[in-house]
Amino acid sequence: MTTQEYKPFGFHSVSLDEDKCQGCTVCIRHCPTEAIRVRGGKAKIISDRCIDCGNCIRVCPHHAKRAIIHKLEDFEGKFKWTVAIPAPSLYGQFPGIEDIDYVLTALKHIGFNDVFEVSRAAEIVSDYSRKIIAEGKVPKPVISTACPAVVRLINVRFPDLSSHLMPVRPPIEVAANIARRRAVRQTGLQEDEIGIFFISPCPAKMTACLAPIAGNYGKVDGILSMSDLYIRIATEIKKIDEPERLSHSGIIGIGWAASGGEATALLKDIYVATDGIDNCIQVLEEVENYRLSDVDFIELNACTGGCVGGVLTVENPFVAKARIHMLRKFLPVSMNKFKDDGDDLDIIYADNALTSPAKGLSSDRAEALRMVKQINELIEKFPGIDCGACGAPSCKTFAEDVVRGYGRESDCTFVLRKQIAGMFSQLELPPNILAGETGKKVGE
Ligand code: SF4
Ligand code: SF4
Known part of the structure; x- marks a missing residue:
C-alpha cells in the first residue's frame, strides 16, 4: 500500500510503501521540512510539508519510499x-x-x-x-x-x-x-x-x-x-x-x-x-x-x-x-x-505567485497565538533531547503535532512514564511497591 498523509495540496510523487516500512525512523531525521512522522510503527508523510526532494528515498534502508512516475x-x-x-x-x-x-x-x-x-x-x-x-x-x-x-x-x-x-x-x-x-x-x-x-x-x-x-x-x-x-x-x-x-x-x-x-x-x-x-x-x-x-x-x-x-x-x-x-x-x-x-x-513570463502557501498554525491570529503558547508549554514538558521515540524529528515538532491534533502527549515516553508514576502515587501504594520491590526473594 502507498500512502501520503493529510493531503490538502493533492498529489505528491514521493510516497511510502507501507508494506516495506519497518518504522525504523531513519527517514524522519533526513527530511529537510520535518514532513515525516512514525505512527503505529509506520512512517507517514505530511503532504503539505513534503517538497518531494527525494531525500527519504535516498536514505530509507528498506526501500520503502519511492517515486510515483508515469510509464x-x-x-x-x-x-x-x-x-x-x-x-x-x-x-x-x-x-x-x-x-x-x-x-x-x-x-x-x-x-x-x-x-x-x-x-x-x-x-x-x-x-x-x-x-x-x-x-x-x-x-x-x-x-x-x-x-x-x-x-x-x-x-x-x-x-x-x-x-x-x-x-x-x-x-x-x-x-x-x-x-x-x-x-x-x-x-x-x-x-x-x-x-x-x-x-x-x-x-x-x-x-x-x-x-x-x-x-x-x-x-x-x-x-x-x-x-x-x-x-x-x-x-x-x-x-x-x-x-x-x-x-x-x-x-x-x-x-x-x-x-x-x-x-x-x-x-x-x-x-x-x-x-x-x-x-x-x-x-x-x-x-x-x-x-x-x-x-x-x-x-x-x-x-x-x-x-x-x-x-x-x-x-x-x-x-x-x-x-x-x-x-x-x-x-x-x-x-x-x-x-x-x-x-x-x-x-x-510567469508571475510565480505561490498559489497554495503552506498553512500556518491558524488563519485566526488570536487562535494562532493561543496555539503558540500551548506549544511552548508542551516544549517545557518534553525532555528536549529529540530522541525520536515519539515518531517526530524533534521535541518542538512533536509539541506542534500535539497542538495541531496529529499526536498525543502520551506518545512521548518521558511524559508517559511520569503519567504512570503519577497514577501509582494516587493509588497510595506502599513505598516498596512504588520502588518496584515485590517483597519476593530471588528464585521464588
Ligand atoms: S521527499 Fe523530502 S520533503 Fe518529502 S518526505 Fe521525503 S525527505 Fe521529506
Ligand atoms: S535539483 Fe534538479 S533534479 Fe534535483 S529536485 Fe531540483 S530540479 Fe529535480
Missing part, C-alpha cells in the same frame, strides 16, 4: 504524435558518447516521433532572465525557480521570500510549449493529439506537473523517469553508426544540468549557486536575514551536484557532471535567444 506504456495509443523533451542531465548518463545527438537519436528509436531539448528552452530562459535582472524590478537577490523542490521549500519554510522568485517559467514548461506549437505546425494535428513527454531526473518535476504551486506545467503530458528508460536508450545508442543531426543547444543550455550552470549563464559577477537541500536552506536563511541583499542572483538545486544528482538518475553525479563538461566542449556558447515579440513573452 511510457500508460500512454500507448493515446496520442498521434509524441515528442520527448529530455532534461540536459540525461546527456551525462551514458559513457563513451562524444555527441548529444546519439542520445536524441536513440530517443526517436525507442518510439518518440520527435525530440525537443529542454536545454534549448534553458538558453531562452537565460537570455530573458538577464533582461529581468537588468530591469531591477524584482528585489535582490533574485531566486531561480528552476528546481521545483526549492520552490516548494520556499512555500513551506520561507513564504516571505516569494517576491524574490524570478518571474520566469522553468525551462521544462517553456520547452513543452515550444515543442507543442512546433508539432502542430509540422503535423497539422490538434494540440491534444500531441503528447509531450519530459525525461526527468527527479520526482519533484512529476509533482510540479500534476500539482503545481507556481507556474503551469500543464503543457507536459507525461513525466518519465531517466532510470526507467536508461537501458532502452543505452541499448539503442550502441546500435547507432551515424546519429541524426538533432541537437540545437550550446554550452549555456547544456550547462543547466549541473549546479552553477544557470547562474554562470547570466553573465553576472555577483551570484550564489549552491546544491544539496541543507545548503539551500542555509542560503535562504541568509536571504531572510538580509545578509545577501548585494547578490544579484541565487541558483539553488535541491540535489547534490544539481539535476545530475536527481534521485531518478543512474550515474554518479560527479561523473555525469564531468561528461556534460566534455560534451559541451566543442559547442557554441548559445544557439537560442529570447525573441522580444508577444509569442515568446507569452510562453516565458
Whole structure:
C-alpha cells in the first residue's frame, strides 16, 4: 500500500510503501521540512510539508519510499504524435558518447516521433532572465525557480521570500510549449493529439506537473523517469553508426544540468549557486536575514551536484557532471535567444505567485497565538533531547503535532512514564511497591 498523509495540496510523487516500512525512523531525521512522522510503527508523510526532494528515498534502508512516475506504456495509443523533451542531465548518463545527438537519436528509436531539448528552452530562459535582472524590478537577490523542490521549500519554510522568485517559467514548461506549437505546425494535428513527454531526473518535476504551486506545467503530458528508460536508450545508442543531426543547444543550455550552470549563464559577477537541500536552506536563511541583499542572483538545486544528482538518475553525479563538461566542449556558447515579440513573452513570463502557501498554525491570529503558547508549554514538558521515540524529528515538532491534533502527549515516553508514576502515587501504594520491590526473594 502507498500512502501520503493529510493531503490538502493533492498529489505528491514521493510516497511510502507501507508494506516495506519497518518504522525504523531513519527517514524522519533526513527530511529537510520535518514532513515525516512514525505512527503505529509506520512512517507517514505530511503532504503539505513534503517538497518531494527525494531525500527519504535516498536514505530509507528498506526501500520503502519511492517515486510515483508515469510509464511510457500508460500512454500507448493515446496520442498521434509524441515528442520527448529530455532534461540536459540525461546527456551525462551514458559513457563513451562524444555527441548529444546519439542520445536524441536513440530517443526517436525507442518510439518518440520527435525530440525537443529542454536545454534549448534553458538558453531562452537565460537570455530573458538577464533582461529581468537588468530591469531591477524584482528585489535582490533574485531566486531561480528552476528546481521545483526549492520552490516548494520556499512555500513551506520561507513564504516571505516569494517576491524574490524570478518571474520566469522553468525551462521544462517553456520547452513543452515550444515543442507543442512546433508539432502542430509540422503535423497539422490538434494540440491534444500531441503528447509531450519530459525525461526527468527527479520526482519533484512529476509533482510540479500534476500539482503545481507556481507556474503551469500543464503543457507536459507525461513525466518519465531517466532510470526507467536508461537501458532502452543505452541499448539503442550502441546500435547507432551515424546519429541524426538533432541537437540545437550550446554550452549555456547544456550547462543547466549541473549546479552553477544557470547562474554562470547570466553573465553576472555577483551570484550564489549552491546544491544539496541543507545548503539551500542555509542560503535562504541568509536571504531572510538580509545578509545577501548585494547578490544579484541565487541558483539553488535541491540535489547534490544539481539535476545530475536527481534521485531518478543512474550515474554518479560527479561523473555525469564531468561528461556534460566534455560534451559541451566543442559547442557554441548559445544557439537560442529570447525573441522580444508577444509569442515568446507569452510562453516565458510567469508571475510565480505561490498559489497554495503552506498553512500556518491558524488563519485566526488570536487562535494562532493561543496555539503558540500551548506549544511552548508542551516544549517545557518534553525532555528536549529529540530522541525520536515519539515518531517526530524533534521535541518542538512533536509539541506542534500535539497542538495541531496529529499526536498525543502520551506518545512521548518521558511524559508517559511520569503519567504512570503519577497514577501509582494516587493509588497510595506502599513505598516498596512504588520502588518496584515485590517483597519476593530471588528464585521464588
Ligand atoms: S521527499 Fe523530502 S520533503 Fe518529502 S518526505 Fe521525503 S525527505 Fe521529506
Ligand atoms: S535539483 Fe534538479 S533534479 Fe534535483 S529536485 Fe531540483 S530540479 Fe529535480
